[in-house]
Amino acid sequence: TSLPFWGSEEANTVNGTEGLFFAPDLDKNATLTTFVDDLFRANPMEFVSEEEVMSLNTYKYQIPLYVQDNATNNPINKGFYSYGPNGLMNLTAAVQAPVFASKPSFLDAEDWLADEVKGLPPADKDRMDTNIWVEPHTGVLVKAVKQLQVNMMVFKQTSFPGLKKLRDTPRYIPMAKIIETGGMDDSLLTTFKNKVFRPRDLFTAALWLVFGVLCLVAVGSANAVLSRKYKERRRRRGGMVEEAEDEVEENLYDVLEEDEEKKPLLKERSSSPQSPSSPIPPSSPQPSSSPKQSSSPKQSSSPPLTSAPGFQPSSLASRESADHVYLSI
Numbered sequence: 001t002s003l004p005f006w007g008s009e010e011a012n013t014v015n016g017t018e019g020l021f022f023a024p025d026l027d028k029n030a031t032l033t034t035f036v037d038d039l040f041r042a043n044p045m046e047f048v049s050e051e052e053v054m055s056l057n058t059y060k061y062q063i064p065l066y067v068q069d070n071a072t073n074n075p076i077n078k079g080f081y082s083y084g085p086n087g088l089m090n091l092t093a094a095v096q097a098p099v100f101a102s103k104p105s106f107l108d109a110e111d112w113l114a115d116e117v118k119g120l121p122p123a124d125k126d127r128m129d130t131n132i133w134v135e136p137h138t139g140v141l142v143k144a145v146k147q148l149q150v151n152m153m154v155f156k157q158t159s160f161p162g163l164k165k166l167r168d169t170p171r172y173i174p175m176a177k178i179i180e181t182g183g184m185d186d187s188l189l190t191t192f193k194n195k196v197f198r199p200r201d202l203f204t205a206a207l208w209l210v211f212g213v214l215c216l217v218a219v220g221s222a223n224a225v226l227s228r229k230y231k232e233r234r235r236r237r238g239g240m241v242e243e244a245e246d247e248v249e250e251n252l253y254d255v256l257e258e259d260e261e262k263k264p265l266l267k268e269r270s271s272s273p274q275s276p277s278s279p280i281p282p283s284s285p286q287p288s289s290s291p292k293q294s295s296s297p298k299q300s301s302s303p304p305l306t307s308a309p310g311f312q313p314s315s316l317a318s319r320e321s322a323d324h325v326y327l328s329i
Contacts, residue, residue, distance in 0.1 A: 008079030022139035040094040058133040098153040104128040143183035
């Protein structure tokens, strides 16, 4: 669909929505497009801020300044025949009359336009601009305020007595002011909340509940695994301790058995009359161990230990001293 009276294909293209609905999940950096019947053209809307309207979080959009620029500053507006001052939109081709639209009190237009009109209230952007507030998740329009000022271009005309005194350059005289507002009423707002936000809140709560249950299951599983590993480690450590205790006990038994085996030998050595701490003199004969041996007629003819070849008294004393140390231990 296209319009027949603008000067370019882009200008004649009908695009955008009527401003009641937009795409859901709005992006702040995205530009919304609305078709404005009063201006016979599609206008872009850009994000300005987040505001709470009727207890709803909304995105606020406004018409950017470049839409009202003339063709010198914005070449796209050549198709709309915008060859006049900045801040005016030429509607002459659409209405077949020298009509120009602007914001109220020539807001965002060149200063001289308002200076030439007496009695015009001062421009106020907060009160006189066109704004829409959209719920970002659904793209539904919550509130809208459209404000336009219709201006007539007049210039010197010698054929009309009332226009003879005008200067040759055109002047733009405000003729009408259009204010349109709309939005949700209380009943529609209640229905919107019940149909949109309550199911969403319940779904969000259910997701958090499932997430909490999964967290509890994960924590319980991790606790069970760690507890099992801890018990297994303790069991292994206890087995190692038991093996070490058994080995120590076996070594102790071996030591005790060796002591039991050495006790008779130590007793025999301790029964000898020779003191282990006093060495045997090399020149004195070995004393008899008992009176029977000394009085026996069959006395051994073997030489004494001191006279045996290779006998060393010091080595014998060292050995007996070592046995004495072992007994003391």
